[in-house]
Amino acid sequence: MQQHEEVAQRVREVIGAARCSQREFARRIVMDPSKLSRSLRGTRRFTVAELARIADAGSVDAGWLLGSGADGHPAAAAEHTTPSATPAVPAAPRGAGPEGGRPLQIVRETVRLIARHGFHAVRVSDIADACGTSTAAIHYHFPGRAELLEAAVRWCMDEDTARRSARIAEADSAADELRQLIELQTPTTPRRREQWTVWLDLWAEAARSTAIGRLHVEYYRQWRTTVADVLARGIAQGVFRDVDPEFSALRLTAMIDGLAAQVLASPTGEGPGAPDGGGTSADDMHTALLAYVDTELSA
Incomplete structure (x- = not known):
């Protein structure tokens, strides 16, 4: 002990x-x-x-x-603190490592490979090759595939939460906050599409894994609370109708999920079957969500 x-x-x-x-x-x-x-x-x-x-x-x-x-x-x-302020912690001998350290590099490359190939198609050796290291180094930080998936999901959750907080801080009103949140959740950039693709794998894995299921519940509790808090502020400011913030947050986040899944399932690029072939585009998703806010929530 x-x-x-x-x-x-x-x-x-x-x-x-x-x-x-x-x-x-x-x-x-x-x-x-x-x-x-x-x-x-x-x-x-x-x-x-x-x-x-x-x-x-x-x-x-x-x-x-x-x-x-x-x-x-x-x-x-x-090195740059006084002895009384910071304990003398022994340093590990090392050369110049990847930005953020090896564990974060492993997680970032795992997310990228999951988005491209799907979690169950990604091998530890693929991640090691992408990181320029050995499979032993991957297992040293993350013993198994389950730990890697959980770490990748948690990293995506933290990144998403940090971006939402930064956007909300820049907004002038609750209505602007909600528009910023909707924009962040619309897969208009390669980075957002990558993250949404990982979420699709998360949903499938959450149905089979208790650990990932708990992460899924934790993330959505935080996400819906964020939206509900914005709606409550908007009601107090008079920019939103007097709706139930929690129930409206549930409806809006469900719409975001459903539309994003349609966008990712739609063909991209040029040629037969590409965007004009009846699929849902990111612009369609953004327009539909703003229309919902205007008709159902705005005062």
Whole structure:
């Protein structure tokens, strides 16, 4: 038990040296914030893969996290802080790594390959090739395909939440906030199409996997709450009708999902069967959603 407490304390030192919140650090290591919190409290053990990702994100030696080796080296993250403000965390010897660290590179490439080929067609060796590393390095951070899918989904969730927060912060009114959210959910760019393609795989996997199903529930609870909060603000501002915010958020998010699935299922490009062949375009989706807001929600 004492060893687990010591490991948790070293992880706290890494988080302190990173100068970010616990939740932000969880995002960097692609870990459920509640799992990180429980592990720091001692009610849950860190897995070997989680400690590997923590070591990578904090530029420390994984052996030091476990209480062995790599003594006496100053932390890279602590170089520009005072000794009293930041613990001396031993740095791991490393060369120039990928942006954001190896775990994030693995997750980003996994998302890209899932969007292109589908999760069940992506092999660990494909991900290793895309990252320019070995399959052993992939398994070091993510032991199995299930962990990789969960990490990829969580990364997409975090990215989507961050983009929504940034857009809402720029809006002048609740009506503008809702328009910004609708624009963000419309697959008009390759990046948005990629993310929606991953969501389609998520829906199929959530029907079979309890872990992914829980992620699915968590994401949609957050997403519908965001929309409901915007609608409630709009009602208070007088820009939206006096509707039930939660029920209206359920209807609107369901419309977004259904239309996005139609857009992704429609042919793209030129030639026979391309956009003019009766499919639903991203512009069609955007127009339909704004029309729904105008007719059903706007005051």
